[in-house]
Amino acid sequence: MNSPLLFTDLDGSLLDHDTYSHKAASPTLAILKSLAVPVIPTTSKTLAELLPIRAALNNTDPFIVENGAAIYIPVGYFEQQPDKTTLCIKEGLEFWEYSQAPTRAHWQQLLSKVSEQFGDQFSGKYINFQNLGTQGIADLTGLPLTQAALANQRGFSEPIHWLGNDAEKKQFIAALESIGALESIGAHIVEGGRFLHLIDAHACKGAAMQRLTSSFKANGKHNNYICIAAGDSHNDISMLEAADIAAVIRSPVHSSPILKREENNYISEHFGPDGWNEVIAKILKTEF
Ligand SMILES: [Mg+2]
Numbered sequence: 173m174n175s176p177l178l179f180t181d182l183d184g185s186l187l188d189h190d191t192y193s194h195k196a197a198s199p200t201l202a203i204l205k206s207l208a209v210p211v212i213p214t215t216s217k218t219l220a221e222l223l224p225i226r227a228a229l230n231n232t233d234p235f236i237v238e239n240g241a242a243i244y245i246p247v248g249y250f251e252q253q254p255d256k257t258t259l260c261i262k263e264g265l266e267f268w269e270y271s272q273a274p275t276r277a278h279w280q281q282l283l284s285k286v287s288e289q290f291g292d293q294f295s296g297k298y299i300n301f302q303n304l305g306t307q308g309i310a311d312l313t314g315l316p317l318t319q320a321a322l323a324n325q326r327g328f329s330e331p332i333h334w335l336g337n338d339a340e341k342k343q344f345i346a347a348l349e350s351i352g353a354l355e356s357i358g359a360h361i362v363e364g365g366r367f368l369h370l371i372d373a374h375a376c377k378g379a380a381m382q383r384l385t386s387s388f389k390a391n392g393k394h395n396n397y398i399c400i401a402a403g404d405s406h407n408d409i410s411m412l413e414a415a416d417i418a419a420v421i422r423s424p425v426h427s428s429p430i431l432k433r434e435e436n437n438y439i440s441e442h443f444g445p446d447g448w449n450e451v452i453a454k455i456l457k458t459e460f
Contacts, residue, residue, distance in 0.1 A: 181403035196445035220325035240380035241328035242271035250391035297336035378410030
């Protein structure tokens with residue numbers, strides 16, 4: 173029997189862009205719970221940021237953080253420990269962690285190398301999260317201090333606030349590539365161009381979704397799984413393209429991602445969690 177797995181982006185999709193509330197999605201979340209459909213948060217947020225959100229959602233399913241860089245499966249969720257995972261204990265909770273992405277320290281070292289090899293060419297042109305510190309992150313993002321501290325607890329990526337112009341930014345990315353990160357670096361711009369995220373190019377949401385789906389196939393209760401992916405922006409495209417069913421959530425602040433696929437695509441009428449509620453309910457009714 174085919175059983176659905178729902179991989180969902182948070183900000184602007186399940187959570188409201190401004191208030192971070194999931195209230196409008198509550199009716200469909202309740203239906204998913206009654207059908208025992210796993211709801212798998214798939215987000216650019218860190219593990220530390222996700223834990224309180226997961227608690228607020230009353231969610232006990234696996235999840236994917238830092239744009240696909242790591243997967244966490246609660247210990248006991250499957251009968252056996254999934255392949256290639258290690259134990260991670262955070263805030264008293266036990267997870268099987270899967271990641272093949274380089275650690276945050278790797279990206280920080282790469283930045284030091286740029287300074288060594290290119291001298292002052294890029295100094296003053298950017299500031300990374302490590303150097304911003306919690307107060308700096310709070311000032312720049314508008315996050316409260318406690319949340320800025322959680323955003324700074326990163327495992328696998330290092331956001332950079334770019335201060336130079338676009339031409340200088342291109343030179344900087346070329347410099348990073350020239351010092352040996354050519355294949356592994358996927359420096360892409362998120363959040364309206366505010367940050368460059370240094371993250372492994374292969375560690376996208378889509379790849380993590382496929383990896384976790386294989387774990388369900390190997391260890392889950394059902395014979396087969398159908399992936400539904402829900403997201404509102406550019407960094408959701410990899411999972412929206414790779415899923416069996418794509419649910420694009422309309423955004424009040426930017427245009428919707430354009431998909432190459434032509435079948436089993438849904439797009440919400442409403443924005444954010446209202447749209448999520450409407451389109452996921454429709455998919456459940458139509459496809460299952
Ligand atoms: Mg989003």
